Amino acid sequence: MLREACGIAGVWNVERAYNILHDILLGLQHRGQESAGVVVGNFETVKGMGLVEEVIKSERYIPGDRGIGHVRYSTVGSSAQRNIQPIIAQTRKGMMGVAHNGTLPDADYWKNWLMEMGHIFLTETDSELFLHLISSSPFDKAQDAVVWTLQQIRCAYSLILYHKDFIAIARDGFGIRPLFWGKFESGFVIASEDAALRVIGAEEIREVPPGTVVFFEKDREPYPVTFSNLSKRVCSFEYIYFARPDSTFDGLSIHKARFNMGVKLFEETKIEGDIVIPVLDSGISGALGFSYASGIPIDLGLMRNRYLGRSFIMPSKRSETVRRKLLPIPEVVSGKRVIVIDDSIVRGTTMNVIVRMLRESGAKEVYVAIHSPPVRFSCFYGIDTARRSELAASSQSVEDLRKAVGADRLVYLSIDGLREALEGRNACFACFEGRYPHEEGSRISLR
Amino acid sequence: MLREACGIAGVWNVERAYNILHDILLGLQHRGQESAGVVVGNFETVKGMGLVEEVIKSERYIPGDRGIGHVRYSTVGSSAQRNIQPIIAQTRKGMMGVAHNGTLPDADYWKNWLMEMGHIFLTETDSELFLHLISSSPFDKAQDAVVWTLQQIRCAYSLILYHKDFIAIARDGFGIRPLFWGKFESGFVIASEDAALRVIGAEEIREVPPGTVVFFEKDREPYPVTFSNLSKRVCSFEYIYFARPDSTFDGLSIHKARFNMGVKLFEETKIEGDIVIPVLDSGISGALGFSYASGIPIDLGLMRNRYLGRSFIMPSKRSETVRRKLLPIPEVVSGKRVIVIDDSIVRGTTMNVIVRMLRESGAKEVYVAIHSPPVRFSCFYGIDTARRSELAASSQSVEDLRKAVGADRLVYLSIDGLREALEGRNACFACFEGRYPHEEGSRISLR
């Protein structure tokens, strides 16, 4: 599986901000399960390795009517404790905190520049850079320094900044990562995905526009400042895999997008079979679309053990690990031509075991259908596409991969098919095509 | 949700029994999430409140090539630490341990009899009774004492007994609860469900027959002893809700049974609608059957947050709690006549919120279809059907319940429909009909 970097959350002017951040972060837990943290009120900080429920204890009470929060799966920086976000620091513009989703391809450039002025870096994150630049900004007023900083760093970020006088939320000019805010009780709530806001009952939920920062200040309506006018490039992998199916992004339902991909996948491939089997949970929306378009019935041929912990004790080959997570139901697949649907293939080892288990359970033929194009290039914007060499599709043809996986057929959705499934969104396809938004155009090259 | 009592596990003559028990118990975690425990080798005990992964630490090594294990959701006895199973005790037949799934309607009778002999009870479980009776048995040999004890206690139990010379596994004469064993490496493995054995790669998996105890002893093939010849009455709720979909019971696939129930449910009700929506995860197999039989497309209209912890912080009405667990996808349900499928209704409060949320998301009409009959009577055999007064269906008509739930229609599967879905199994329908197997027949009444 590809792994998403982070989820971010914020609360402005609502009593018991700590508790609300806990609830929002629970709704973003799928975006990062390695560490969690919040900064609340007068910079009270609660952070730690582990799930939201382990770190942001429900029984605690931290005073404060505002705060920011973060869940993390490390993409840059090891998983060490000092890298847990939000990060807070004393800056020239006062005490500040940051919670950041995304990675910065230009990070080294900025770090070197700052180190020449003697700056030191106490974390290994890209995110610390925002605070250094704000502190170093030629503008005295903190809000101006924030805007100046966002103008310097092209991408990729969805960001929440915390200051005693304001909260600022921003998305880079391409709008690569999602960010939403809405009304809640006496104030406002902020989250990477709208589902995490709907879950707590927020209203008037809207998306932060690309290249825009929205400031929340005392005795004033939230106001936006536009700092960039690049063309939108929302991350296509948010649609394919990362975001919750019950979220939306750029106005399109994630579940709907995946359903569309399943529909397109059938239309492009016209695979005939007896039964459609989703790989739970990632393949289910696509499988429903495929079944709908093809008329081939969908059934549960692979059950998922939801209580599976992080590790099995027994000395086991990877194949055995898969078996504990996904177990075939022989009655469903026996004697059938099975079409297995998943969102993507990373290394191919898991799919190889699935195919083998289905055959052992009596499947007559096994077709693997992936509702996205092959991932051939690394992502520099916050998705852990693993090192290039580990991407199954980067080093071999689809036919070679089919053999490695052991399937009778292996099909992918085309890039055009994906584009249609996204209903015309101008999305980032860098991991499929290798063309990176931040390298385009006439801007000053930083390297 | 109705809550299952327990899952039990055993290992005989396989190296690293502790580790294997961990793996089997993970596969039974759905049967009990409140406490876990194992007894291994020379009665080394590891027990605690919490999930398998929290209690049976993977990094530990406990020597021993045999052992028994247990996961528990309390039905009898509070959740206190002293009630965690397996229970071990010094008895007149030597040191013994027990892991038990089921509850004993005659427990009080036996406790009173033993207390008249001065016995004391250190746990609040029914399960401790087995050790008292074995110790008090007129037979000196431990194996004979075990058989004598099983003859005394009618039901309900699937049971694993641990002794320095043997492991004994048994099911009561009605076969109410499931129990399986299979070959694994140099010895044997035992579990409440076959899926938990398939998951680790066990072979030649078979069911313990009702009224039978199987002894595992050194230098000898496992041998069965029959101690009862009552007619089989397997628990129908194992099929409806408790067991894993990828398990089987009495030769019938659990998923298949639920799929059948969905099919029968459509055949009986002929409900017309635009879309079939399962309540995840309990309703999915039935919804697939319903969709298959009706031709009405199935889709995900309610997403489930899988990272949800035990509690939300915010002061919340129950309705809000449901929203955090199950969130509608408006694009899927808007403007449609939605058929919501679930396995059962306990209090009705959850379903009421689901119906309301679907209407808020634009559903034109909401039909609730339950793929089992109304639960009207308490279970005395190990299922937490809650107190009678809390059973929605026990105190009101289906029409009243429909109003309470707020649905446009509410339909249940008939008892005959359920019987057909079970493909003729002689199952226990006590919670639907109020006729209890242990009160039937010509046996001596104990009260």
Added chain:
Amino acid sequence: MLREACGIAGVWNVERAYNILHDILLGLQHRGQESAGVVVGNFETVKGMGLVEEVIKSERYIPGDRGIGHVRYSTVGSSAQRNIQPIIAQTRKGMMGVAHNGTLPDADYWKNWLMEMGHIFLTETDSELFLHLISSSPFDKAQDAVVWTLQQIRCAYSLILYHKDFIAIARDGFGIRPLFWGKFESGFVIASEDAALRVIGAEEIREVPPGTVVFFEKDREPYPVTFSNLSKRVCSFEYIYFARPDSTFDGLSIHKARFNMGVKLFEETKIEGDIVIPVLDSGISGALGFSYASGIPIDLGLMRNRYLGRSFIMPSKRSETVRRKLLPIPEVVSGKRVIVIDDSIVRGTTMNVIVRMLRESGAKEVYVAIHSPPVRFSCFYGIDTARRSELAASSQSVEDLRKAVGADRLVYLSIDGLREALEGRNACFACFEGRYPHEEGSRISLR
């Protein structure tokens, strides 16, 4: 060091009994550091491995105005979780709990008798026996059953029994272990040592007489029942080592008794030296007496690291472990004839390192003076005198032990000297003389 079994505590009719038990047990922590537990109110139980502060959390609130508690260092039974006291059980006389200090030399006799009636034992403690006998007693009334039981079991016990209608506290007929009670706020408090009651501000503190049980019941003054008239034999090792110096036992201050031992030790040995050095903390009271009697100045030649944890990481010989705990101050001992005072010697290995370190620090001569007689016999009454073979003094002469320890002189207090130091108390000297109180007299022999 010899290790004491246990400390016990009780509260009757005082609000927030849980909290008061916590405070009393803290004052008894020196009597057992392996596990702690309380039973409060309606048999609410909090137990665990570890120190009082780790188990009986201060921030918790457990309702109830009565309860019993226990701290434990295992003497009988491994340190397994199931052996943690207090033990509670459903008995024929109702729910009961027990907290017990002492061991029962006749335990096996009683266990065998009970197992013939089919009883089973869920703990490995002697203490569980009290509940079995009470349950099996021919008397129906719980209080009568308690008195009958105490008449059966000769020694050694200081005991607290918990019942919904009463608390009963008792000492065996020899009065081997201490037990005190006093007034506190609206009710009464109970503890193994009076210092633990003085610490919380209890008043009218008095000792439970040997062979007596005191019942605390509703709407009634506490009343004693005498059940035995054996001659008193208080444990001399409570005076020598176990009890807190600020406690008393049988009317004699523990510190005073040790000071007396130091005085007698000088009077018997007339050792000349330049400086008296206590082994902290066990030897300090005796060293003060020795210095006082001899006029030889006392000084700190060995400092103790009070933050020392349970284990050092570095691979280390035992000698190194001692060094981390006790470090010489060269300025104090250099060039001097040093008299090292301690309460006792168990294996002799620690003292050997002390002598060596003092010589390395420049001591001219090292004399070791022990303010008790050599321990030559095992204790069956609740003191961990280790297995006989490990008692340095049991297998070798004092001269051989002196050589093993490496001292220039090694002297012990005589048994008569000890008797005088105890100011005429009739104490148990079984570990010095091998004559055991429970084997004396004309009573029926149980074996």
Added chain:
Amino acid sequence: MLREACGIAGVWNVERAYNILHDILLGLQHRGQESAGVVVGNFETVKGMGLVEEVIKSERYIPGDRGIGHVRYSTVGSSAQRNIQPIIAQTRKGMMGVAHNGTLPDADYWKNWLMEMGHIFLTETDSELFLHLISSSPFDKAQDAVVWTLQQIRCAYSLILYHKDFIAIARDGFGIRPLFWGKFESGFVIASEDAALRVIGAEEIREVPPGTVVFFEKDREPYPVTFSNLSKRVCSFEYIYFARPDSTFDGLSIHKARFNMGVKLFEETKIEGDIVIPVLDSGISGALGFSYASGIPIDLGLMRNRYLGRSFIMPSKRSETVRRKLLPIPEVVSGKRVIVIDDSIVRGTTMNVIVRMLRESGAKEVYVAIHSPPVRFSCFYGIDTARRSELAASSQSVEDLRKAVGADRLVYLSIDGLREALEGRNACFACFEGRYPHEEGSRISLR
């Protein structure tokens, strides 16, 4: 009690540096009990709130043959997790770590200067400053940058710096805080106090001279660089209270110094009494000196509960808290004129309770004798002398304080007496006299 800031530790070129740091830090635990941390090998970091044994787990293995460590009681900066030392950062001279004992009166000056260059501060410690200045130093070579930095910051610090190429250890020019190093196995070990090195068996232990940094580098003997020639001013409170009695500082045994103070205290005051009672553990060395000089016998009149946790549960006045920690032995003090010896008085509330408890236990008269002068001024060098207003001696005369404490007499050692007890050391008496070393002389004023 006054509370010491920190203890620091280091290991160079010895296998299993993590384990050795654990052992050294255990020997420094008295210098800081709030948090602990180590940086080992390739900047592997283990840090946390709590005692050494809770944070630096013995069972872990962290590879590396060098490292630094820290224990902390917060003086500057709240006790938040982000302030735990050692601190590591990416600097212009490479990755670096710092462990620091002391506080910097000029910290704000430097922070402001650096923030004008946009620097940000992720901790609230003074210690982070060292890394900023090293990174900002005009010298490229890391070792040169270290020396330059030490020249900028006058005091107070004992310091260990960690770099992939070296460890550097330094004391400020006044030598206010202690720092020692010695040989150990294949390399070297470093600690705030020599006792922590003697404890593990280090050899050739020597003190880092004031104004000197010693570099440990590969394939080279450790070499010193002198960077300051201020006159020595070792902290007199290390002698009076902070350091272990078995340590030395500036060549004088801590225990000896305290013993001297007790001797001088008698010589100055000539108090007559019947018995000398130390307040454990702080007053014992002084009490021994006082008893020795006066011939008045010393005895234990106040016992200390060594198992006392951090908090009592019961709602209690402060007086009750003291009683749980220190309990009088009536037999010792009854009817006597008692001389209570302690090292210092901070607020006076504890001593007030002690005096009252002694009177309740029968003391005829109570004299309080303090073996140091009244603390009248705040410390800026790493000792928590609390806010000025809380210093009992800063706001009132000794006679007023005597009344507040309730003693029949209250005497202090004179400053001259202290000077003599330190055998002529040129010590810092700022907290007694208000003359601060860092404000003396002809150096450039920073403010």
